[in-house]
Amino acid sequence: MSPTLLLPAGLLALLALAIPIVLHIARRTESLTVEFAALRWLEARPKPRRSLRLEELLLLAARLLLLALVAFWLARPVLWNVQDGRRVVALMPGVEAPPAGEDAERRLWLVPGFPAVGGPVPAAPANPVSLIRQLDAELPPSTPVTVVVPQILDGVDAERPQLSRRLDWQVAGPAAAAPAPDRRPPPVLTVRHAAGDETAVRWFRAAATAWAAADSEPAFEAAPTDQRIPRNTTHLIWLAPGPVPAPVVDWIRNGGTALMALDARVPVEGETQVVWADAIGEPLTVAGRLGAGRVIRLTRPLEPAALPQLVEPEFPEALMQMLAPSPAPARVAATDHAPLTGAVPYDQPPLDLRPWLGLIIALVFAGERFLATRRARAVAP
Known part of the structure; x- marks a missing residue:
């Protein structure tokens, strides 16, 4: 100290x-x-000086x-x-606590506030990885830490956490395999093209065919721009040049997702971000918000000479990721999500x-x- x-x-x-x-x-x-009376007959004398005290x-x-x-x-x-050198054992609610070691240790619940183990069992946290990062930041670098987690972690981040120390990562019970990802249904494609120009429609029909199961028809519908958009449309491909009609703009504002050709004009609110790029990082499509919906705009003409990715095998998957991005993983096997090391230690307050x-x-x-x-x-x- x-x-x-x-x-x-x-x-x-x-x-x-x-x-x-x-x-x-x-x-x-x-x-x-x-x-008193006798003092009257005494002669007054100077008072003695008192010393400073x-x-x-x-x-x-x-x-x-x-x-x-x-x-x-x-x-x-x-x-x-001022450091407490005792080992910290952080337990996720619902796991069986390991037997206490010979050395003194502090047992905490891995929940907000890190209460000591011994009282009522709290509810499981919504984001345990964030709490593990917080615990790593609040403890001195020399304090050993053991984290006991269940076989499956819910509410995790998209990548393994990186901490400033090496944890003793213990999984309660036998290790479990990572849960299989849910099979997402492919989006239903609705294409609207200029009258008499169906050249680019084939690329999207091929993608819808690649999404469909072997024994089913692709979820695909194409028509000229004078045809109304079906009521159940969720993903629209607009291949006509010029201003986009007001009913289509209103459909996007109400939560629709539309992929627009290079020469189509539609308003976009706020900044755009790249959602598809080529091998050297050049943007192929950019996306922005319009009300509650999304507008994805191509940056090149829809022809193989300008956009060779159209004829590559990865185009159907790239198109699906643009129209219906995969959600970030939130459930993983604990054995596959052990924290990494390498983060800079946090300075501890005095x-x-x-x-x-x-x-x-x-x-x-x-x-x-x-x-x-x-x-x-x-x-x-």
Whole structure:
């Protein structure tokens, strides 16, 4: 432990120690004069000079101590490197706690606030990985940590967490295989093209065919732009140049997703972001918001000479990711999600001594008030 002062200038308040000393020197013990008859016949004589001396030393000492403590409180005393070296065992609610080791350890629930194990079992946290990162940040780098988790973790991030220390990662019970991802139904494609120009429709028909099962028809519908969009349309491909009709714009605002040709004009709110790029990072499509919907705009003409990705085997998957992006993984086998190391350790705050110093100040102040107001204070006759 290393004591220090965060605000040494607060020690200038020690100059106030001269105040009670001066007051005690200036103040004399009150004298009570008693008159009696024989004094009238005595001749007045000069009073003897009294030497300079301090009275009520205990009260003076209490006042000096009180001022000194206040000065140190203003200087903000702290202790650095105050570390609890005991192992921390963080348990996810619902897991069986491992047997206690020989060394002393702290057992905490891996929930917000990190309460100590021993009371009622709290509910499982919504995001355990975020709590593991918080625990890593709040503990000193030298503190060993054990985390006990169930076989399956829910509410996890898309990637394994990276911490500043190596955890003892324990999975309660036998290891379980990672849950199989849910099979997403392919989006239903509705294509609208300019009258007499169906050249680009074939690329999207091929993608819909690739999405469909071997024994089923592709979910695909194409027609000229003068045909109304079906009521159940969720994903629209617009291949006509010029301004997009108002009914289509309103459909997008109400939550639809539309892929627009390069020369189609439709409003976009806010900034756009790249959602499809080529091998060297050049954007092929950019997406933006329009009300509650999404507008995806091609940056090149729909022809293999300008967009060779149209004839590549990866085009159907790329199109699906543009129209219906895969959700971030939120459920994973705990054995596959053990944290990595390599993060920079967090600086630990010092221990603030002012709360304890404030308690001492209150006790000394109470003692000073008792000494200053007691009935037994001397009154010299």
